[in-house]
Amino acid sequence: MRAILALVLVRIFVPCLFSPLACAADSIVFIDKQKLWILQSGEATYAFGVNERGELQHLYWGKRIGAQDFTSAHSLPDWASFDLSTTTTPQEYPGWGAGLYVEPALKVTFANGNREVVLHYLDYKVENNDVEITLKDAISALFVHLHYRVYPDNSIIERSARIENRTSEAVTLESAQSASWTLPQDPSYRLHYLTGRWAGEWQLQNEKLQFGKRLLESRRGSTGNEANPWFAIDHMDETDESHGPVWFGELGWSGSWRFTIERTPSDQCRVVGGFNSFDFGYRLASGESLQTPPFYAGFTDAGLGEASQILHRFQLERILPGSPHPPPRPVLYNSWEATEFNVNEAGQIALAEKASRLGVERFVVDDGWFGQRNNDHAGLGDWYVNPQKFPHGLKPLIERVRHLGMDFGLWVEPEMVNPDSDLYRVHPDWVMNFPARPRTEGRNQLVLNLARDDVKEYIFSWLDRLVTDNDIALLKWDYNRNWSEPGWPEAAPADQRKIWVRYVQNLYDIIDRLRSKHPRLEIEGCSGGGARVDLGMLRRVDQVWPSDNTDALDRLTIQYGFTEAYTPHVMMAWVTDVPNGIDGRITPLTFRLLVAMTGSLGIGGNLNKWTDDEIAGASKMISFYKQIRATVQDGILFRLGSPIESDFSAMQYVSQDSQQVVVFAFLHSQQFGRSMPLLHLRGLADDAIYSVSAIDDKLENPTRKLSGAYLMHHGIQLRLRGDYDATAIKFDRVR
Ligand code: GLA
Secondary structure, three states, rough: HHHHHHHHHHHHHHHHHHOOOOOEEEEEEEEEOOEEEEEEOOOOOEEEOOOOOOOOEEEEEOOOOOOOHHOOOOOOEEOOOOOHHHHOEOOOOOOOOOOOOOOOOEEEEEOOOOOOOEEEEEEEEEOOOOEEEEEEEEEEEEEEEEEEEEEOOOOOEEEEEEEEOOOOOOEEEEEEEEEEEEEEEOEEEEEEEOOOOOOOOOEEEEOOOOOOOEEEEEOOOOOOEOOEEEEEEEEOOOOOOOOOEEEEEOHHHHHOOEEEEEEOOOOOOOEEEEEEOOOOOOEEOOEEEEOOOEEEEEEOOHHHHHHHHHHHHHHHHHOOOOOOOOOEEEEEOOOOOOOOOOOOHHHHHHHHHHHHHOOOEEEEEEOOOOOOOOOOOOOOOOOOOOOOOOOOOOOOHHHHHHHOHHHEEEEEEEOOOOOOOOOHHHHHHHEOOOOOOOEEEEEEEEOOOOHHHHHHHHHHHHHHHHHHOEEEEEEEOOOOOOOOOOOOOOOHHHHHHHHHHHHHHHHHHHHHHHHHHHHOOEEEEEEEEOOOOOOHHOOOEEEEOOEOOOHHHHHHHHHHHHHHOOOHHHHEEEEEEOOOOOOOOOHHHHHHHHOOOOOEEEEOOOHHHHHHHHHHHHHHHHHHHHHHHHHHHHHHEEEEEEEOOOOOEEEEEEEOOEEEEEEEEEEOOOOOOOHHHHHHOOOOOOOEEEEEEOOOOEOOOOEEEEEEHHHHHHHHHHHHOEEEEEEEEEEEEEO
């Protein structure tokens, strides 16, 4: 009977499933009669439809289901007189009105004082992998265009909204979210998220999702350390690293943002995210629109490990500059920890000569090269080369660096100014401020108001000149404080809060123009470490600096958290000197090198102090790194052991073509002579044969060849001992 019913359904649906108008791509099925959209992205299905009230109702998000199984949307009943159907029915993009008590995606005030918006379906458009659904307020000419993009190869869906005011008067948006994501009703969700502070970024947290609202946000003007706009939600008792369902997502916005993760008393769960509505108030004049940032989300039923693998692959293929094949990250040297502000031509040349002996491919001069920048009290804003430090400009240094076989990078912090600078003395009005109120400094600096177009043009023009006049391969773009006094006195009072949005749009505009004018220029995103890492930034920068904390032990945890959300390709990791500046810890050079080799490798120590033995040992390891770089930067990452849960941690990377596998293992402190657990590798073909080459002699019973079956089912035994021991092993497929 069931089979017959299925056939009938298929026959009914076939005409619209295959009509060109009904479904522009296999990834999007539109069933006209029932006003249903079924998005198929990789292993996941996402479905919604128009209900009998005309609302766009969410129907399903989870493991793949055939389109023929879905039936029309129908609103859910009231729960007594207290939770009306508007609240119990999950809407794709609920406006605040008509008795909605869950988190709205849109909240507005109209010119006449009305404060309600009730969105009804109006129209749709499907093109390739994109759907645009237009909703309209039941009463006024306020429109919302919901955009969905399906990434069929990545199990990811992108959502955003454009809010358009076609009324004759201004409308103020008090909350404008990118999307409301509804999960299947369930009482046992667990939320994973990332928190941190300067030098302690990327701390992975998890907790059972309780009733009420859990807020993850930044009110700081930029992405922030305290929380990152990434989430993963799984089933408490069912999901682990390699099994079970996970719903996950991240936002493409580098300004203040907010995720509201809500569990209602009836165990409905949703994630609403976009612009932070704190101090928000975006006035849309008649005819104007506001585009919200893209919010990307995905589903897998193969655990947290696969959730991060999907995100890594998505970032490599769809987000990063140069995607789908972003260029490999060169081994970099940065002089910051070696010299701090004490940079000059002779000193930098001496370091460059030593760096080239190590096998470094890119030499980066950090802070201190410009204006009167002898410490962090002065000079930001004055972007001329300091004539005492570089009497002939940067050219002789750059030429020497090029001659040594490296390319050249330079630090800038374009969005900031020290009050002790020529720029501030001439343009005190260029910083964000509230008139007649003190301007709070952070690291002795103030934030330029990029929302102003004159400030934006000024920044673009000096950056353009710098890159035009000098042979610069990389700009390290830093941003060392959060906002205070976010005033924009030159704007009309009703428009001043647009600063939260306009600043970031103008920042993006500067970077986009610079990159399109200088297509070979690369950029490293930095914010005193990792305080501005998000998919908005990753569209525009080739790599990021995750943390000023370069202590190798701390870095294990920091990098573990980082790679939950972002690919190791962008994760810069330097080897610096000991005792470490943050915590005084002393770790062996090989341990520091191996920790840094799990991401994109950099060297940040004072090479003048390195012994010949250290230089020789490090250069051998750097050449090993070059053999595994493509696997580490662009491969599939398996977390074999977590540094959060144990003193012993391990990571495995499999190259995209499955030809190489690399394993790193780290021991913090051995106790009681305990041997290391057998490491079972993952994701290999049983019958594949690999030749084995370890960086040292810490693999028990080293055999020259091993099978995938042996590596996964028997596992490998490592001989790590004492404190801060580590190893790396490379497996190259021979058959
Ligand atoms: C920030 C960066 C560092 C370094 C300094 C320079 O702290 O994170 O890497 O560039 O600024 O002032």
